Amino acid sequence: xxxxxxxxxxxxxxxxxxxxxxxxxxxxxxxxxxxxxxxxxxxxxxxxxxxxxxxxxxxxxxxxxxxxxxxxxxxxxxxxxxxxxxxxxxxxxxxxxxxxxxxxxxxxxxxxxxxxxxxxxxxxxxxxxxxxxxxxxxxxxxxxxxxxxxxxxxxxxxxxxxxxxxxxxxxxxxxxxxxxxxxxxxxxxxxxxxxxxxxxxxxxxxxxxxxxxxxxxxxxxxxxxxxxxxxxxxxxxxxxxxxxxxxxxxxxxxxxxxxxxxxxxxxxxxxxxxxxxxxxxxxxxxxxxxxxxxxxxxxxxxxxxxxxxxxxxxxxxxxxxxxxxxxxx
Amino acid sequence: xxxxxxxxxxxxxxxxxxxxxxxxxxxxxxxxxxxxxxxxxxxxxxxxxxxxxxxxxxxxxxxxxxxxxxxxxxxxxxxxxxxxxxxxxxxxxxxxxxxxxxxxxxxxxxxxxxxxxxxxxxxxxxxxxxxxxxxxxxxxxxxxxxxxxxxxxxxxxxxxxxxxxxxxxxxxxxxxxxxxxxxxxxxxxxxxxxxxxxxxxxxxxxxxxxxxxxxxxxxxxxxxxxxxxxxxxxxxxxxxxxxxxxxxxxxxxxxxxxxxxxxxxxxxxxxxxxxxxxxxxxxxxxxxxxxxxxxxxxxxxxxxxxxxxxxxxxxxxxxxxxxxxxxxx
Numbered sequence: 001x002x003x004x005x006x007x008x009x010x011x012x013x014x015x016x017x018x019x020x021x022x023x024x025x026x027x028x029x030x031x032x033x034x035x036x037x038x039x040x041x042x043x044x045x046x047x048x049x050x051x052x053x054x055x056x057x058x059x060x061x062x063x064x065x066x067x068x069x070x071x072x073x074x075x076x077x078x079x080x081x082x083x084x085x086x087x088x089x090x091x092x093x094x095x096x097x098x099x100x101x102x103x104x105x106x107x108x109x110x111x112x113x114x115x116x117x118x119x120x121x122x123x124x125x126x127x128x129x130x131x132x133x134x135x136x137x138x139x140x141x142x143x144x145x146x147x148x149x150x151x152x153x154x155x156x157x158x159x160x161x162x163x164x165x166x167x168x169x170x171x172x173x174x175x176x177x178x179x180x181x182x183x184x185x186x187x188x189x190x191x192x193x194x195x196x197x198x199x200x201x202x203x204x205x206x207x208x209x210x211x212x213x214x215x216x217x218x219x220x221x222x223x224x225x226x227x228x229x230x231x232x233x234x235x236x237x238x239x240x241x242x243x244x245x246x247x248x249x250x251x252x253x254x255x256x257x258x259x260x261x262x263x264x265x266x267x268x269x270x271x272x273x274x275x276x277x278x279x280x281x282x283x284x285x286x287x288x289x290x291x292x293x294x295x296x297x298x299x300x301x302x303x304x305x306x307x308x309x310x311x312x313x314x315x316x317x318x319x320x321x322x323x324x325x326x327x328x329x
Numbered sequence: 330x331x332x333x334x335x336x337x338x339x340x341x342x343x344x345x346x347x348x349x350x351x352x353x354x355x356x357x358x359x360x361x362x363x364x365x366x367x368x369x370x371x372x373x374x375x376x377x378x379x380x381x382x383x384x385x386x387x388x389x390x391x392x393x394x395x396x397x398x399x400x401x402x403x404x405x406x407x408x409x410x411x412x413x414x415x416x417x418x419x420x421x422x423x424x425x426x427x428x429x430x431x432x433x434x435x436x437x438x439x440x441x442x443x444x445x446x447x448x449x450x451x452x453x454x455x456x457x458x459x460x461x462x463x464x465x466x467x468x469x470x471x472x473x474x475x476x477x478x479x480x481x482x483x484x485x486x487x488x489x490x491x492x493x494x495x496x497x498x499x500x501x502x503x504x505x506x507x508x509x510x511x512x513x514x515x516x517x518x519x520x521x522x523x524x525x526x527x528x529x530x531x532x533x534x535x536x537x538x539x540x541x542x543x544x545x546x547x548x549x550x551x552x553x554x555x556x557x558x559x560x561x562x563x564x565x566x567x568x569x570x571x572x573x574x575x576x577x578x579x580x581x582x583x584x585x586x587x588x589x590x591x592x593x594x595x596x597x598x599x600x601x602x603x604x605x606x607x608x609x610x611x612x613x614x615x616x617x618x619x620x621x622x623x624x625x626x627x628x629x630x631x632x633x634x635x636x637x638x639x640x641x642x643x644x645x646x647x648x649x650x651x652x653x654x655x656x657x658x
Contacts, residue, residue, distance in 0.1 A: 004651075005651070005655040006650060006651030006655075008384075008655050008656070009544070009649070009650075009651040009655060010543070010544030010545030010546075010549055010590070011549065011588075011648055011649035011650050011651050012648045012649065012650045012651075013650050013651050014545075015648065016542075033481070033482075033483075033557070034553065034557055035409075035410060035481055035482065035557075036379060036405075036406035036409040036410055036539075036540065036541065037377040037378060037406050037407050037409065037410035037412060037470075037472070038377065038378050038379065038380035039376070039410060039474060040375060040376040040377070040378060041375060042373060042374060042375050042376075043371065043372060043376065044371060044372060045371060046368055046369060046371050047368070047369040047370070047372065047471075048366040048367065048368050048369070048375075049366060049367050049369055049416055049418060049451055049452055049471060050365060050366035050367065050418065050452045051418035051419070051420050051452045051453065051454050051467070051469055051606050052420065052454045053420040053421070053422050053454050053456045053467060054456075055456045055458050055629075056338075062487030068501070071520045076365075077365035077366050077396070078365075080364075080365040080366065081364060081365055081366035081368060083366060083368070087378055089378060089379065089380035089469045090380070091380050091381065091382040091420075091467045091469075092382075093382050093384060093422070093465055093467075122378055123378055123379045123380045123469075124380065124465075125380050125381045125382050127383075127384045127465075127656075128383050128655065128656075129463075129465070129656060130656075131460075134458075135423055136456075136458070136465065138382060138420045138422075138467035138469075139522065140380055140418045140420075140452075140456075140469030141366075142376075142378060142471065143366070145368065152362070152364055152368075154362075155556075161484060162619060179530075182385050182406050185382070197628075211365065212365065214339070215339030215343075216338070216340055216343075216630070217339075220339055220340065224363065227525065228363055228364075239501070261339070261342075272550075278566055293564075293612060295536075311498075311504055319340055319341045319344065320340035320341065321338075321340050321341045321342050322334070322335030322336070322338040322340050322341075326334040326335075326337050326457065327337070327457075327458060327459075328339075329456075
């Protein structure tokens with residue numbers, strides 16, 4: 001069975017799709033009310049709100065799918081602000097011709113990932129557009145900053161440590177392999193970063209700021225951090241963790257892991273004196289075994305990113321204009 | 330200038346698009362921080378959360394555009410739950426080839442509509458996909474139910490009054506005219522319903538439930554209400570307000586206003602003894618001058634929608650399977 005335009009009419013075809021497919025996986029007290037908005041309890045904590053649209057192709061890939069990605073991406077954005085994810089909305093744009101079995105698997109995966117992340121899907125929407133069987137998902141997330149701790153680029157200081165939670169480039173290399181039909185065992189690193197962040201916060205680590213290293217890669221994230229905080233940062237090329245298989249893949253295709261997207265890695269900036277402890281905490285998590293201290297914040301008032309190369313030189317890391325791989329997330 | 334895939338890369342092309350276009354209209358303290366999530370103050374009220382994706386074509390139409398629609402649609406869903414809209418997220422999916430001037434006008438309109446509605450855009454996202462110059466917008470909204478009043482289909486009772494806030498079918502007839510290149514003066518009714526809802530709540534009207542009458546039309550909304558509340562509702566055909574030009578349009582094309590989409594109309598269910606007063610309040614609002622009492626809740630335990638026809642008969646109003654006009658909102 002395929003999606004047809006009538007599935008987006010708002011009539012019985014829409015209701016059947018929602019009842020037979022979405023309801024099967026997403027049913028809960030909030031959604032079952034079928035009201036225009038979900039009513040959520042009063043919160044005693046500051047709120048964190050974020051949104052992301054997901055347009056990745058292929059829709060399923062080793063290590064994940066667009067449904068898992070749509071939850072992890074938004075959940076991670078909340079955690080990066082030090083907020084515990086609580087509520088999620090999901091808007092599905094289905095292209096005519098989309099295979100219903102594929103949609104079923106994606107929604108099942110989205111539901112499973114949301115449950116594992118402890119976030120409730122409280123509102124949803126489905127639209128159908130002309131096209132070639134594609135699927136876009138938008139999620140918006142609401143979380144609570146229970147720790148009371150202020151986390152943001154505005155508290156970054158000279159001397160702070162830069163830690164990366166693991167190998168870089170896996171998601172990018174995986175998606176690219178799929179599209180180019182290259183056979184290898186590279187999997188997307190698509191994951192919920194929550195457990196790692198929670199461990200850091202609960203241990204009282206002085207976390208200044210965090211960023212998940214997605215579209216644009218570490219190079220882009222570091223530039224955003226440098227600009228937003230108005231600080232220079234320096235990293236060491238040799239300390240950047242890359243999986244050997246991804247490294248070979250990059251060498252053959254001339255790719256730089258510094259600009260490759262990840263979906264389960266983050267940059268954590270901590271007070272220098274907490275860096276060692278933070279690193280150890282991350283390494284104890286199955287997702288963080290490859291965590292590395294990669295550099296530090298070197299100067300105030302100068303938004304610049306430099307890398308110490310393997311040969312001992314220094315070069316500036318800029319933001320690329322475009323990149324080799326669109327629709328990565 | 331047109332959108333190209335590089336605009337979705339996360340590199341400098343993305344940053345330029347965000348800086349030169351989105352920032353121009355949407356800049357505020359929340360977005361300017363460029364963090365992964367917006368941090369919002371603690372609220373003392375229950376929260377209301379909702380989402381909607383907007384895929385209407387054409388992107389601009391008499392009376393509105395996809396940007397205005399994307400704000401009004403979500404703001405209205407919050408008001409329908411009796412919640413005052415406060416924060417909005419906006420996710421843009423741009424198709425390659427999208428005209429940048431058109432995008433500029435749409436984002437300007439979205440920004441203006443949000444300001445008028447008193448809602449702050451706190452998080453955003455932009456993706457680029459292959460296609461033919463189209464544009465999809467997802468918005469998620471967060472509001473506060475300040476009145477403390479419980480509004481929902483679960484408090485509907487036998488005898489309650491059904492009020493429609495104005496003429497039906499305008500948005501649907503407008504979009505259809507545009508696509509069929511029929512020349513007439515029909516405008517979309519796309520509007521923020523907030524002022525009308527606020528007036529009702531502030532006057533202490535016993536509002537049981539509200540629904541904006543969008544995709545699927547009044548016929549679908551009444552069926553949803555009947556099902557969710559487990560009550561029979563009956564309306565009078567002759568009391569359904571339709572603008573004469575829309576009426577002629579429907580007569581020629583064989584359309585039924587009962588199933589036509591609106592973007593600035595709502596169904597309000599009130600206690601019978603408050604119906605007259607509620608109607609007068611709505612009529613005093615420029616958007617509600619054509620408000621009408623159209624029927625009542627007639628029986629408990631029987632989810633059925635009937636209409637008394639002009640000739641004195643009765644017929645059941647069902648939900649259609651599909652409908653004549655996809656991508657209406």
